[in-house]
Amino acid sequence: MEVDGHVVALSNLTKVLYPATGFTKGQVVDYYASVSPVLLAHLAGRPVTATRWPDGVDGPMFFAKNAPPGTPVWVRRARLPAPGSQRDTVDYVLADSTATLVWLANLAALELHVPQWRVVGDPPAPGPADRLVLDLDPGAPADVVDCAALARRLLPRLAADGLAGVACTSGSKGLQVYARLEPTDSAAVTEYARALALELAAETPQQVVAVMTKSSRAGKVFVDWSQNTAAKTTVSPYSLRARTPAPAVATPLATAELAATVAADLVFGPAQVRERLARHGDLAAALLDGPAGRLPRRGAPRRRR
Numbered sequence: 001m002e003v004d005g006h007v008v009a010l011s012n013l014t015k016v017l018y019p020a021t022g023f024t025k026g027q028v029v030d031y032y033a034s035v036s037p038v039l040l041a042h043l044a045g046r047p048v049t050a051t052r053w054p055d056g057v058d059g060p061m062f063f064a065k066n067a068p069p070g071t072p073v074w075v076r077r078a079r080l081p082a083p084g085s086q087r088d089t090v091d092y093v094l095a096d097s098t099a100t101l102v103w104l105a106n107l108a109a110l111e112l113h114v115p116q117w118r119v120v121g122d123p124p125a126p127g128p129a130d131r132l133v134l135d136l137d138p139g140a141p142a143d144v145v146d147c148a149a150l151a152r153r154l155l156p157r158l159a160a161d162g163l164a165g166v167a168c169t170s171g172s173k174g175l176q177v178y179a180r181l182e183p184t185d186s187a188a189v190t191e192y193a194r195a196l197a198l199e200l201a202a203e204t205p206q207q208v209v210a211v212m213t214k215s216s217r218a219g220k221v222f223v224d225w226s227q228n229t230a231a232k233t234t235v236s237p238y239s240l241r242a243r244t245p246a247p248a249v250a251t252p253l254a255t256a257e258l259a260a261t262v263a264a265d266l267v268f269g270p271a272q273v274r275e276r277l278a279r280h281g282d283l284a285a286a287l288l289d290g291p292a293g294r295l296p297r298r299g300a301p302r303r304r305r
Contacts, residue, residue, distance in 0.1 A: 003033070003099040006074050010106050017056040017108060020245035028240065028247075029105040031270040036098040038282045039238040045118030047078055047092030049233050050109035057110070057242045064109065067091045075100050078124040094119065110242040113233035117186065126230060128183035131287060132163065132295075133234050134193055135224035136175045139209075139217030144266045147175040148258040150200070150208060150221050155255065157196070163293035166284050167258060169266050171241030171250040174221070176234060178284070182292045186230035192295050193225035237284045238273065249273045252284035 001008050013026030032039070050064045066087075067077050075093060082090040095101055095112070104112070120127035134154065136147040151167045154177050158165040163179035170176055181189065197210035200223055209220045227234050235241065235250045244267075251268040260266050268276070276283070 001102065003102050004097045006072065006097075006099040008072075008099055008102045008106065010102075015056070017053060017110065018245065018247050019056055019058055021247065023247045025106070025108060027270070028108070028110065029102055031240065031247075031274075032101040032105045033098055034274055035238050035277065036101050038277060039101065039112075039236065040095060040097070041282070041288050042237050042284065043095040043112065043114060045094065046114035046236075047080060047090075047119060048095050048104075049113045050093075050104060050107070051111040051113070051242060052107055052109050053242050054108045056108075057245070061242065064107075065090045065092060067093050068107070072103060075103060078119045080119070080124060080126060092119075110240045112236045112239040114236050115230065115233050116189070116228055117230060129181060129186045129189045129228065129230070130183055130292070131181055132179045132189050132193060133227050134177045134197065135170070135227050135234060136177065137217075137222045137224055138174050139214075139220050139222060142207075142219050142221055143263050144169065144174055145260060145263050146207070146221050148260055148266060150223075151175055151177050152258045154200070155258075157200075161293070161296050163295075164286050164290050166286050167253045167255070168237050168284060169248075169251045169253065169268065170235060171239065171248040171268075172235075172243045175253075175266075176250075178287055180287050180290050180292045182294050184295055186228060188295060190225065190228040193228045197223035197225040237287075240270070251276070252282065254280070254283055 001010055015025045016022055017025055051061050052064050053061045076096050077091045078094055079089050079091050116129045116131050117127045136150055138146050155165040158179055166178045168176050201208045201210040209216050209222050237250050237252050239250050241248050247269055249268050
């Protein structure tokens with residue numbers, strides 16, 4: 001297949017990757033090609049960690065950070081330090097073209113995860129954080145509706161600190177709330193996010209928890225502030241997910257949608273996402289060209305009067 005002037009070799013396009021619905025690798029390729037204009041904007045400059053599912057979502061998976069042998073020469077890469085890894089550096093893929101997305105999809109790279117910073121400089125290096133993320137993860141019997149209710153509290157709380165929040169479904173159990181930032185040290189963003197998570201948990205301890213101990217999460221929404229750590233990644237808006245039987249997409253939401261009372265109203269598949277883009281455009285566009293906020297002094301949330 002010729003894409004962006006590059007020939008991309010495709011294989012096994014009829015292979016079913018989501019057995020519950022019969023969704024094939026060819027349909028995965030088609031989805032990523034069709035949403036590439038918006039997805040590439042959210043991936044731009046961010047090193048990609050893919051999760052690959054060569055035998056479909058019911059089979060084994062593995063995380064793919066290093067560009068595999070045979071990676072086409074036209075796929076852009078960035079060699080970055082890999083603290084805590086078995087190797088000193090990793091050659092990360094930088095998805096900057098539709099051809100690269102098609103190539104990744106052909107590898108059954110269903111999920112695309114990125115950090116909250118972009119690569120800068122030559123030689124390439126991790127830059128400062130340019131966005132904040134709070135990952136809202138429900139502990140059963142809490143669900144995505146409880147996450148949406150918390151997001152309704154969180155968005156004005158961020159606005160009070162001068163940060164314009166954007167809510168997205170994770171495509172799995174919960175939600176993410178993002179905000180665009182001026183370039184900021186990741187440690188300061190993590191400090192701010194942790195303080196905010198603890199504040200929310202103190203206000204409503206029966207509904208919200210800010211500690212990672214799984215035993216404390218039952219029936220509550222865990223506010224995972226640690227995703228702002230420079231070494232961590234979060235699934236990108238518009239990425240497919242592989243943790244549900246049917247293909248679901250991490251989908252930006254309009255604020256009004258956070259009033260949903262049924263979990264099914266916050267689950268979107270590839271066809272729905274394409275329809276939403278045609279109707280609304282990119283509901284996460286503020287993360288790309290909206291005002292970049294500055295964290296309050298010392299990174300802590302401002303106290304409300």
